[in-house]
Structure formats: C-alpha cells, structure tokens
Amino acid sequence: MSSGRSSRDPVEHSPLIAACSPAGLYVASLDGELIDCNEALAGLLGYGSRAEALAARELTLPCVAGGAGAGPSGTSGIEGVLMRRDGSVARVLRTEAVIEERGARRVVGAIVDLSASRCTEDRRRDLSEELRQAQKMEAVGRLAGGIAHDYNNLLAIILNYTSLVMEELDEQSPAQKDLAEIQRAAQRAASLTRQLLTVSRRGLAQPVVLDLRDVVRGVEGALRAAMGDAVDLAIGLGPVGCRVLSDAGQLEQVVMSLAQNARDAMPGGGRLSIEARAVRVGAAGGLHDAHPAIPPGRYARLVVSDTGTGMSDDVRTRAFEPFFTTKPRGKGTGLGLATVYGIVKQWRGHIELASRPGEGTRVEIYLPLAARQASSRRGRAAGAAPRPGAGGTVLVTDDEDAVVALACRILSQHGYTTLTARGPREAVRVCEEQRGRVDLLLTDVLMPEMSGRELAERLVKLRPEMKVLLMSGYTGDALDDPRAAAPRAAVLAKPFTAESLLRAVRRALR
Ligand SMILES: Nc1ncnc2c1ncn2[C@@H]1O[C@H](COP(=O)(O)OP(=O)(O)OP(=O)(O)O)[C@@H](O)[C@H]1O
Ligand SMILES: [Mg+2]
Known part of the structure; x- marks a missing residue:
C-alpha cells in the first residue's frame, strides 16, 4: 500500500507550507526575474497578491547567491535591503540556493523582513527609556517634596516674623534695610522651593x-x-x-x-x-x-x-x-x-x-483633551489687598507650633478669634469642648497622627457648619489628583504670607 507513504510525501505539502510561511519564498532567474513566489513575498514587497506580484513587470529580485560571501551553491542569512513597490526600503535577511531546473540555473530563496521586528525593538527601547526617566523623576520628586514640606514651614516663619518686626519697628530704623534683605532672601528661597515642587509634580496648581x-x-x-x-x-x-x-x-x-x-x-x-x-x-x-x-x-x-x-x-x-x-x-x-x-x-x-x-x-x-468645558471656574487668585477680618472663629492646627502661633497672630490681629491645637488629636478635643461656633478649620495637610483631610472629615461631622481650609507645602498624596483637589475644602499654599492667609480665610468663609 502506498497511500500512507504518499500522504507523507513532502512534495505534496510544499504548496501548503509555502502558503503558511511568514517568510517570503520565491524562485527567480539568475537575473532576478520572478518565476514563482508565495503570498508572504508578495505582501513583503507591497503587492496585494501573489498573482499581482507575478504579473508585475517592474519587479526584479537581483540574486545575492554567488555574490560576496556566498558559497558556490548559495548563501545563507545575508542581511540587506529591498525596495518595496512604493519605493520604501525594507531591511531583510535573505537565504538563497542555486538549483538546476530543466537545464537552466535558477535561484530558490527565502526572505525575512527585519523592519517589523526592528520597529518592535525600537518601541521597547522607547518605552524603557520613558520608564527610566519616570523613575528618576519620581525619586527626585519624593526627595524634593519631603524637604519642601519642612522648608516651607521654616520659610513661612522667617517671612512672616520678619514682616511683623518690620511693622513694629520705626520706619526710619536702620534695621529696616537689613530686614528687607532677609525677606528678599527668604522669598528667593521660597521661589526655588516652589520650582523644585513643580519639578517633582507637587506644585500647587490652579486647575x-x-x-x-x-x-x-x-x-x-x-x-x-x-x-x-x-x-x-x-x-x-x-x-x-x-x-x-x-x-x-x-x-x-x-x-x-x-x-x-x-x-x-x-x-x-x-x-x-x-x-x-x-x-x-x-x-x-x-x-x-x-x-x-x-x-x-x-x-x-x-x-x-x-x-x-x-x-x-x-x-x-x-x-x-x-x-x-x-x-x-x-x-x-x-x-x-x-x-x-x-x-x-x-x-x-x-x-x-x-x-x-x-x-x-x-x-x-x-x-x-478635557471632555467638556467642565468644572472649575476657579481663576487665578485676585490680587486684592487684605481687608480687616470680618470676624469669626478659626481653629488652627499644625504639627509645627511656630506655624500655629504665626497664623493665630496674623488672624487675631485682623479681628478673628482663634483656637489652637497642636496636631489633629488635640483639634478633635478642642472641637468637642468648644461651646460656641467654630467657623473655620485651618489645618496642615500632612501631620503624623492623621491627615488634614481625615481630620476635616471627622470634625465636619461634629460641626456641619464649619468650613475647611487646608494648608499645604505641596500637593502630596492627599491632594494628588488635580480633579480631587477641587473639593469642599480650599487650599492655601505654604509658605503663606499674611496677605495670602487672610485672603484664603475670607474666601473660605464666604
Ligand atoms: N532647544 C534646544 N537646543 C539645543 N539644546 C537644548 C535645547 N533645549 C535644551 N537643550 C540642552 O539641554 C540642557 C538643559 O536644558 P534646560 O532648559 O533644562 O536647562 P538650561 O536651559 O540649561 O537652564 P535653565 O532652563 O534653567 O535656564 C541645556 O543646557 C542644553 O544643553
Ligand atoms: Mg532652559
């Protein structure tokens, strides 16, 4: 019985293999005239079908067998370029063998397109470069954000106490000039801190x-x-x-x-x-x-x-x-x-x-692109000068005592009643014990026991009428999403000045 053998006859399968092969396969004359090919070769060269490629008079496949580096009967894996139908160039790997067929010498070959895999490789390189860059910036950001939190508190203190001293001193005092120098230097430091925070994506922004x-x-x-x-x-x-x-x-x-x-x-x-x-x-x-x-x-x-x-x-x-x-x-x-x-x-x-x-x-x-012309109409802060406080009771809390003291001093000078708490736990207690109204909670965002936002959530349950103003040196975790940064609570950037504090308090109380 020969049927078993004939179904395994490789000759019968070769058209199928040629049709399935992702490599371009072809037979050509020694001077490059295409005699037969599979669909993959036609596609690789930019033709719609095998029939179209075979009919194309302009198509030649100059043989590489017999060229430099080739053995007497063919070549294996030569890298080169091929012009596609549209004139673009494909990088390819070619393997060819020279055969005798009906008395004529022919070339049988296979071509693999390298452009596609090269493109994938380029993409991978692009993506991994982007990832490396992102990781580097993330590390810088964490460092800058960490430093800036403390740094902003210190700058707020330097800036504000300097202006308090300047107000108290006689205008003619020779110390005024020195104090103005201190203020200028602190402002420069504050602007450098702001820039570092922007680098680290933690800058306070107005979305x-x-x-x-x-x-x-x-x-x-x-x-x-x-x-x-x-x-x-x-x-x-x-x-x-x-x-x-x-x-x-x-x-x-x-x-x-x-x-x-x-x-x-x-x-x-x-x-x-x-x-x-x-x-x-x-x-x-x-x-x-x-x-x-x-x-x-x-x-x-x-x-x-x-x-x-x-x-x-x-x-x-x-x-x-x-x-x-x-x-x-x-x-x-x-x-x-x-x-x-x-x-x-x-x-x-x-x-x-x-x-x-x-x-x-x-x-x-x-x-x-923003989906619609949504949300936030919050423009940039108006540059109005502070008016004297309209009164009201403000509970001030920050884990940095000097910031609490400073904010209270500015607020009480402008007609507000202040309550102070050194950290969130004390703020909860003050809120529970206070008999009169508390109009506003002014709190730091990052505190060790509890975030300012959590504190606000707890206190608003006790006192639903109370407004919230968060103080932040940077948009860290608690304020990370710009869309989430437009909640009920307003945000005051640190380091604050008397002017920016009063303006934010007035706006929050409105
Ligand atoms: N358009 C550009 N053409 C050529 N080189 C550039 C260009 N933009 C940036 N660079 C190079 O990248 C470096 C970093 O640019 P970057 O803007 O971060 O800092 P800088 O311009 O040197 O300083 P700064 O922007 O703080 O004044 C530059 O010093 C310069 O070598
Ligand atoms: Mg530059």
Missing part, C-alpha cells in the same frame, strides 16, 4: 479648563520680545478647540521655557516654530506608531521646534535631569526642561524630545 491655543496667543507678545530680531517666529494654531485641564501659569512657563532654550540654541538666529492643535493618537497606525509610549486618545499637542545647534546623544538623554545644563555658570540653572517635564506629568501628559547635532530640536507635548 482650570483652558484652551492651549489661548496660552500660546497669550505669550506671543512676550515671546517676540524675548526672541529678538534674529529669530524668525512662526506660530501655527489648529482650527478646533484644544481644551485641557491644567494651570494657565504653568503652561505659559512651559512655552516660554522651551522658547528660551530654542533661542539659546540659535545664537546666530534661526527659525522657531510653535504649534498648538488638537490631534488624535489612534490605536494602530498613524500617530500611535510614531509615539508608542502615548496611549491612544485625543490630545492637545504643543510642538516647539527650532533650527538651532541640536543636541548630542549624551546631552539629549540627560536634558530632563534637574540641574543638568551645558550653559555657562549664571546663565542656566538646568531646571528648565525638568520643570517642563514635571508640569506635563502633573497634568497626565506626555513629552517627547527629538534632536540631533546640527539638525535642530523638536519638543512635542501631548496633554489629554
């Missing part, structure tokens, strides 16, 4: 829904002035809304900081383009392929590109590091891009940097 295009329009004048005549500034704004949940001041800072970097990279002049438009990053194909680290969705995209010096690989990979700068001492602090990165991440965005020496730099930022 509003705003249009990215308005941000760019808003800084255009300042940009033109800062760039000077040598830089040709081109601004392109998309036709549809680019609404994002973010902080206007922070986004202005992003645009200005990137523009300043561009200007510094074009000392002899050049072109700076700024573009803001709404884009869709699709699940497959299009923008997602170009930016594998960005989840599919709708984004407002900001692109800032220049024709400047560009960056070496070394500079590019370190550019986002806090304090990394190639600029002379006193010119750059190296916090520009680190701050931009912090801001972008605070609003759940993505940032990409492309740059090569001599080819300029392109920074792309993707911020998730």
Whole structure:
C-alpha cells in the first residue's frame, strides 16, 4: 500500500507550507526575474497578491547567491535591503540556493523582513527609556517634596516674623534695610522651593479648563520680545478647540521655557516654530506608531521646534535631569526642561524630545483633551489687598507650633478669634469642648497622627457648619489628583504670607 507513504510525501505539502510561511519564498532567474513566489513575498514587497506580484513587470529580485560571501551553491542569512513597490526600503535577511531546473540555473530563496521586528525593538527601547526617566523623576520628586514640606514651614516663619518686626519697628530704623534683605532672601528661597515642587509634580496648581491655543496667543507678545530680531517666529494654531485641564501659569512657563532654550540654541538666529492643535493618537497606525509610549486618545499637542545647534546623544538623554545644563555658570540653572517635564506629568501628559547635532530640536507635548468645558471656574487668585477680618472663629492646627502661633497672630490681629491645637488629636478635643461656633478649620495637610483631610472629615461631622481650609507645602498624596483637589475644602499654599492667609480665610468663609 502506498497511500500512507504518499500522504507523507513532502512534495505534496510544499504548496501548503509555502502558503503558511511568514517568510517570503520565491524562485527567480539568475537575473532576478520572478518565476514563482508565495503570498508572504508578495505582501513583503507591497503587492496585494501573489498573482499581482507575478504579473508585475517592474519587479526584479537581483540574486545575492554567488555574490560576496556566498558559497558556490548559495548563501545563507545575508542581511540587506529591498525596495518595496512604493519605493520604501525594507531591511531583510535573505537565504538563497542555486538549483538546476530543466537545464537552466535558477535561484530558490527565502526572505525575512527585519523592519517589523526592528520597529518592535525600537518601541521597547522607547518605552524603557520613558520608564527610566519616570523613575528618576519620581525619586527626585519624593526627595524634593519631603524637604519642601519642612522648608516651607521654616520659610513661612522667617517671612512672616520678619514682616511683623518690620511693622513694629520705626520706619526710619536702620534695621529696616537689613530686614528687607532677609525677606528678599527668604522669598528667593521660597521661589526655588516652589520650582523644585513643580519639578517633582507637587506644585500647587490652579486647575482650570483652558484652551492651549489661548496660552500660546497669550505669550506671543512676550515671546517676540524675548526672541529678538534674529529669530524668525512662526506660530501655527489648529482650527478646533484644544481644551485641557491644567494651570494657565504653568503652561505659559512651559512655552516660554522651551522658547528660551530654542533661542539659546540659535545664537546666530534661526527659525522657531510653535504649534498648538488638537490631534488624535489612534490605536494602530498613524500617530500611535510614531509615539508608542502615548496611549491612544485625543490630545492637545504643543510642538516647539527650532533650527538651532541640536543636541548630542549624551546631552539629549540627560536634558530632563534637574540641574543638568551645558550653559555657562549664571546663565542656566538646568531646571528648565525638568520643570517642563514635571508640569506635563502633573497634568497626565506626555513629552517627547527629538534632536540631533546640527539638525535642530523638536519638543512635542501631548496633554489629554478635557471632555467638556467642565468644572472649575476657579481663576487665578485676585490680587486684592487684605481687608480687616470680618470676624469669626478659626481653629488652627499644625504639627509645627511656630506655624500655629504665626497664623493665630496674623488672624487675631485682623479681628478673628482663634483656637489652637497642636496636631489633629488635640483639634478633635478642642472641637468637642468648644461651646460656641467654630467657623473655620485651618489645618496642615500632612501631620503624623492623621491627615488634614481625615481630620476635616471627622470634625465636619461634629460641626456641619464649619468650613475647611487646608494648608499645604505641596500637593502630596492627599491632594494628588488635580480633579480631587477641587473639593469642599480650599487650599492655601505654604509658605503663606499674611496677605495670602487672610485672603484664603475670607474666601473660605464666604
Ligand atoms: N532647544 C534646544 N537646543 C539645543 N539644546 C537644548 C535645547 N533645549 C535644551 N537643550 C540642552 O539641554 C540642557 C538643559 O536644558 P534646560 O532648559 O533644562 O536647562 P538650561 O536651559 O540649561 O537652564 P535653565 O532652563 O534653567 O535656564 C541645556 O543646557 C542644553 O544643553
Ligand atoms: Mg532652559
């Protein structure tokens, strides 16, 4: 019986194998004319079907067998390139054998497309670079956030006691000038702390829904002035809304900081383009392929590109590091891009940097589009001067005694009655024992026994009429989600000044 044998005859299976093979298989003449192939080869070369590829007169597959490195009867695993039908180039691995068929010499070969696996490899590299960057920034953030909490308390004390002394001293006193110096230094320290908090994504922000295009329009004048005549500034704004949940001041800072970097990279002049438009990053194909680290969705995209010096690989990979700068001492602090990165991440965005020496730099930022023109109408704080306190009873609690004492001093000077508690447990007791009203709880967010938010929840049950004002040096865990940061409780940034404290208290009591 020969039936068993014939069903195992390899010749019968070979068309099936050829059809299933992911590798492109072919037979060609020695000068590259295609005689037969499988569907995979047709696909690899950009043809719709095997029949279409075989009919294509323009198609040749110049043989590599017999070329350099080849044995007398063929080659194995030669890496090279092939032109696809649309003119694009595929990187391929080719194996060929030369055979005799009906008296003619032919080439039988297999081609594996390397471009696809290379693309996956590139994606993996991109993603792991993004992860490394995120971990590094997270570590810096934790460090900065931890320091800033204590640091802000100390700065609040220095700033406020200095102004109290200044008020009490005679205006003509020679000590006034010295005190003003102390105040200036403390303000500088406070602004550096604020910047570090922004780097670490813990900066206190004012979340509003705003249009990215308005941000760019808003800084255009300042940009033109800062760039000077040598830089040709081109601004392109998309036709549809680019609404994002973010902080206007922070986004202005992003645009200005990137523009300043561009200007510094074009000392002899050049072109700076700024573009803001709404884009869709699709699940497959299009923008997602170009930016594998960005989840599919709708984004407002900001692109800032220049024709400047560009960056070496070394500079590019370190550019986002806090304090990394190639600029002379006193010119750059190296916090520009680190701050931009912090801001972008605070609003759940993505940032990409492309740059090569001599080819300029392109920074792309993707911020998730806000679903609707929702929520927060909380604009920026009005700059009104404090009015004398309208009265009311404020319970002040903080684990730092000096902060409690300071806040109480400012509040009572402005007509408020104050109750004090050194920490949450004492605050609960005071609240239980106090007979009269408590209009406001002014509490630190981060305290060892209980967070300010938990304390507020407990006390509001006891006294439903009581309003809450949280004091925070940074948006740490308790205030992490910007959307969650718009609760019943208002937030006062530390270090506070008498003015900002009184303004926040008045607003909370309204
Ligand atoms: N558009 C650009 N073209 C070329 N190099 C750039 C560009 N942007 C940033 N860099 C490089 O990255 C480094 C870090 O930039 P970053 O903005 O963080 O700090 P800086 O500009 O040096 O200082 P700062 O922004 O604090 O004034 C720069 O010193 C520069 O070497
Ligand atoms: Mg900079």
